Every structure is written in C-alpha cells, then in structure tokens.
Amino acid sequence: MSKRLTRPRPSSLRHALNLEDYERLVRRRLPRSVFGYVEGGADDGEACRHNREVFRSIRMIPKVLVDVSTRTQETTLFGQTYSAPFLVAPMGASSIVGYDADNSMARAARAARIPFVLSANSITPIEEMARTYPGAWFAAYQSPDARKIEDMCLRVADAGLSLYMLTVDVPVASNRENNVRTGYTMPFRMSKRLGFDVLRHPRWALGTMLRTMRHRGLPRISNVDPIARPSIFSRNIGAVTGHAGFSWRHAEQIRRCWKGPFVLKGILSPGDARLAREIGADGIVVSNHGGRQLDSAVSPVDVLQAIRAEAGTMTVLADSGFRRGTDILKGLALGADGILIGRPFLFAAALGGERAVTQAISRLKTEIDIDMALLGVNMPEDITEDMILRSAF
Template sequence: MPRPATGRQRQGEIFVQGLGGRRPLVPTAPAPLEAAAQRHLSEVAFAYVAGSAGAERTTRANLAAFERTKLVPRRLVGSHARDLSVTLLGHTYRSPLLLAPIGVLELAHPQADLAVARAAHAEGIPYVLSSQASYPMEQVAAAMNGTPHWFQLYWGTDDGVTRSFVQRAERTGAQAIVVTLDTTLLGWRPRDLDLGSLPFLRAQGIAQYLSDPVFRSRLNVPVAPAGGSPPRSPALLRVALQHLAKARTFDLSSTQIREACARFVATYTNPALGWDDLARLREWTRLPILLKGIMHPEDAREAARRGLDGLVVSNHGGRQIDGEQATLDALPAVVEAAGDLPVLVDSGIRTGSDIAKALALGARAVLLGRPYMYGLGIAGEAGVREVIRNVIAEFDLTLGLLGVRSARALDASVLAPGETGQPKDRDTNTPMESSRGD
C-alpha cells in the first residue's frame, strides 16, 4: 500500500511547479472546480453530473451541513506525523477516502471508468465500481491492477441479471458488494428533464448490461419502450449513430442495442425490493454486503439485526428526493443505531476538512463523488489524480492543524458544541484506535 504524500509535500509540489509557470491542472477549491468542469463539459453532460432532484434543496442542505459543522483545534500537542490509514471489513486502506460509484462517466471523458481506475490505482485509493459503468467491470478491475475495489449493485427486477452481476464482481476480486437502495425509482431531475436527456436511452452507461451473458440472452424478447416512440428528426439520427457505435463495441446488432436500451430502462430499478430479498443476496455471494442509502436509524438497526456488514449514509448526492435530510445531519443517529457495523458517508464531501468532520461524527470512511468526475471532465486521468491528491493533502493538513495524530483518533472532541453534540475529553498525546469493530 503506497504511503500518501503529506499535505506539505503536495503544497510544495504545486508551489515549485509554479516557479516554472505551471499551474495545477484542476482548481483546488470546490466552487472553481465545478465551474471549470462546466466549461469543459457539454450542456447535457454537466446537467447529468451536477443536477439534483427538484429545486436541488437536498444538495444545498448537504453542503450547508458541512459548512455549519465547526472544528475546534488544540495547540502544542505534537502532531508532526499523521497516520491517515483506516481499517474496513478486515482490510487496511491508506486513507478514509474511497471513490464513489458514478454512472455514465463517458459523458465526462471517453476513457470514463478506465481513467478513474488508473488514477485510483496510481494514488492507492479504493474505487467502488458502478453498475451504470461505461466499461465492463472486468476491464475496470483490470485497470485497478490490484488496488482494492468494491462493486455497487443496482438490484433490478431481473434476479438472473442481478445474480450474474454479483458473480462477475466476485470473479474480478471485488472486496465488497454495495447495494444502492435509494434508486428504486428515478428521482425527478429537472436539468435532465428540461433537456429531454436520459443517457441510458442512448446506450450510455449500460456497459455492465451489454457485456452480461444473462442480460444479452434476454434481448430476443422485445420490451415496449417507456413513453412511446420518439419523433423522427436529425437528433434521432444522431442517436442511431450512437447505437451503431455501441453495437459494434459489444458485437450486437442495432436492433439488439435498441432492445437493450428499452429492457434496461424497464428492469434496472425495483420498487418492490424489501428486506427479505437481502437473504437471497447473501446466498449468492460470500462477500461483505453494505447497504447504501441508509438515512433512518431504524433502518440501521434492522440492517444490524439481519447481519449486514456495513452501511453508507447517503441521499444520492441530492439526486433522488428534493428536501431530504442532509447526510451529515443523519450520520450520528445512524452510527449510534448501527452498533458495531462500520458506517461510511457520501453526499456533500468536497474537501479534506469535510472528511475530518464526517469521521469526527462517527463515519469510518467517506465516498467522494462529483469532485473526481469534475476532474475527469477537465483533464482525464490526470485530473482525477489531482483531485484525489488535493483532497487527501487537505485532510492531512487538517489533522495536523487540529492537533490529531491519526484519522482513527478523530471524534466529537474536535467539534464545536451545538447541533453536533457536546465534545468529549480526548488525550491528544496518545493516538486513539477506533473502539468500533471492523
């Protein structure tokens, strides 16, 4: 496992390069990073990446919760060297940062998931592979070159395809299955709706399905497309050309690609999914199973009762329900209800100090989403690498400035009293190990 560069080393690298007139490939602050991505991406691509549900109040709430949560540093405690490593599911990772699953990365860059995987490998960061990937999981896992990866599962209405995905993920060497629970229906996303744009109908983001033997075996059974037939127009001709390119890539006919798009849209979500279904998933795999999208403490307690292996507090980056609770606000109650289950969090993570706040409130690790996709859109693999290095560098500097020697030592004592609860006493001279189980 490569040792992460310290924040001072990353700063030094940037400043020395600056002497020669070379600036970072991607902006180092969240707002300029998003603005730069908007300039690089098409209108359709940026709408899909940056857009959220409804009036986008949940996304703003996610960011506001991190802004509202304040850190309180201690001085003269000797935090010269910091240990960023964490332990999850029996594995030790170099930092608490994992790359979240994001679908349709081809909207940002032609190399899509492959570029992200190579960047994750180069920086030693685990990557949660998406069900809605632009390249098959086998190719993406190969690009990880031994760096840990997990697999995110969308559980559709075709159990045969779902089971095939799980089995394929096991064969790629995935260390865990992450079941996304908050997308049993597609949220109301005005940016995409106003552009009339759903990339899956263009055969984008469905590489896992187009490469899956069980899904492919279904393509001789037609599925009626949702919403009727599109009007004949030059735009439809461009879609036909996209379909043709995908057909050639996956050795399918144009008719089969059209059937694949219709079948995917008709089957990839499952509103009827229930707790008892998880027993079947446990029969299908020996891998640890984490539930992503947990926001209510009672759901955390139910997951613990049923023997799940971990939770991800997530509201899908605000893309599903407009007006949902912020993830950071939900985190403490979920952690308490989860008992010994490790809890991760995503949705709203933008900076290294955000990571510190999440860990102080009980998260074991965080998933970074939109920022790395912005880096991908700006500068491909190199852009993703810079985003990773910048966020980890700021996290390392935040630890040092807080007077904390390790990521595992973060707890509520570094937080100001208020909405996040009263701080506890902490011996800053002795690195603390987490008292929670793996």
C-alpha cells in the same frame, strides 16, 4: 482523430486548487445536458444545496501543543488498509461525461491506494474493471429476480471485485427536471436541442463521444444484469435501475450468496441501519445519493451520529456534498469510518483524465493532512465528537 481534441490541457489543471474547481473548470467544455446530468439533483435541488450548507453549521475545536509530526491518514476498511479516509463513489454513465472515465478514476484511485466503486449502471464491464483495479468495489442496481441475484453475485466474485455494495435508495427513478430541460435522456435520444448542444462542444463530441464509440462500439450499460448489456439507446434500459418490488428479503438473499464484504448504500435512518445490521451487512453508506433522489431528504451529516449508535460493529461510510478536508474530518467526528466523493472526481476525469483525478485526490489528501495538524490529531481514529460543535449558522 486530432490529439489536440482528445488530450487534456495541462494548463487548466494548474487552476484546480480544490475539489470544487474541477466543476467550474470543466463546465464550458461539456454539453449543457451532460454537465447538468452530473451536477443536478432532484426536483428543486434542495437536497444538493443542503448537503453543502450543513457543513457551515458545524465548527471545529482544535487541540493545541500536540506533537503532530507523526500523522497519517491511513484508514482500514473491511480489513484493507488505504492511504486516506475517502474513496471514489459509484457513478453511472461516467464514460459519457469523460472519455473512459471509469478507468481513469480507477487507475488514479489504485495508484493513490484508495477504493474505487464501479457502478452497475456503467459502460465499463466488471471484468474490465477487475483488470484495471483488482479488488475494486462494485455497486449494484439489482433486479429482485432470485436467479439474477445469484448470477450477479457469481459474476462479481468470478471477476475478482472484492466488495458488493447494494444501492438501496432508488426504488424508482427520481424527478430530474434539469435533465428534461437540457434534453438529457436515458435511453439516449438525439433531439434537435441535444444536437445543437453537442455541436457547440466539438471537443467533447470528438474526444469523448466519438472516441468511445470508436473504441467500444455502441456504449452498453454493462453491469445491471448478469448477462444482458443493453445499449444506451435501447428502450430496455428505462427500468434498469429502479426496482419498486425490491425489499429487505432480496437484500438478505444477496447477503447469503455474497461471501465478501456486503454494504448497503443509501441509508438515512437509524432504524434501517439496525435492519442492515440484523441481515448481516458488513457496512452501510449513509447517503442521500448526492441529493439526486428524495429532494427533501436529510443530509447524512444530520443523522450520522444517531445512525452510528445503531450500527454496532458495521463499518459506517457516508457521502453527499463532502468537498473539503474539513468536511471529511467532520464526517469522521460524527462517526463515519470513511467518506465517498462523487461529482468532483468525475468532473476531474472529464477535465483531464487520470492525471486530473490523481491531482484531485492529492489536493484533498493535502487538505486533510493540514487540517489534521491544525486540529491536533495524528490519525483518523483520534478525531472525536468533542472536536466539533453544531452552531446556529
């Protein structure tokens, strides 16, 4: 296979100055359907837009004449110290977007000493990820079957992943009209439209799709079941993620059988944060799934303070629309302990593999470092509520 088609083009990385740039730079290189799968939200994309706009309504109040020469971004989450207050969010089907994208993102995250979360809905098996990044985190889409819950906990523990995150905001698949329009389906179905789309992107077809099949055979969704690995073409994967009957009682069962840190992802109400605390969760992710589930959902930024107040000693993480160093610092000021970032790292992986993700992480760290100095703080814990102001615009 031509190396020209499978290697990242270093020249394009020079143009990526911030997280949003990866999306812009990779757009034309991906089939419309694949790009749309990552970029899109539910219904009209309102939640996606709001996730970004909400940051404009929060301004920051710096402190001056503070000696900021000793600043550090080091952040301790669940007893582990990381180099920055952000991490790579779980993203399913990543390796359809960029070749071996889970491993690219995980290697970059490990080298940069930030957490990486593997999605259940991934074609990279948990056991392989444990070799790439021992102690990486796992995000489950979980069947409510009691036996499967137990076996999944055992599988993740045996492999050596360190944290069990349960995604709780997908009782059913959401309405993604953009996917219907572009022809993206899961299970994957080749249509005429998709065929043309793929043919117009030979670099992706050879460098991602065929290369993946050559190395792995038929891509299989590897982590939604303790044993079964349905192929992405299999009709059985229609219902792998959403389980309408899944409830707090099942989350409690996971809590009982998983001995390490247990985190619920997709909390948006103080009441649910309280329930998470009551069942013994160690943390929550305040998230609207990057605007990909309920299109009218609030942004985490709207509710973080109220949720923090109910969270007690739980670790509070947040995601959905965080892009700039200042976004992260605003999240911390509102009460988050760390921020997950999704799409930009996946777009970076698609643009230039591990090298591009490493660059993206480094760009964001640099922004945070500058912003911390300009705000007058030396460590994430120094960022307090009185350093932000909600404005009308």
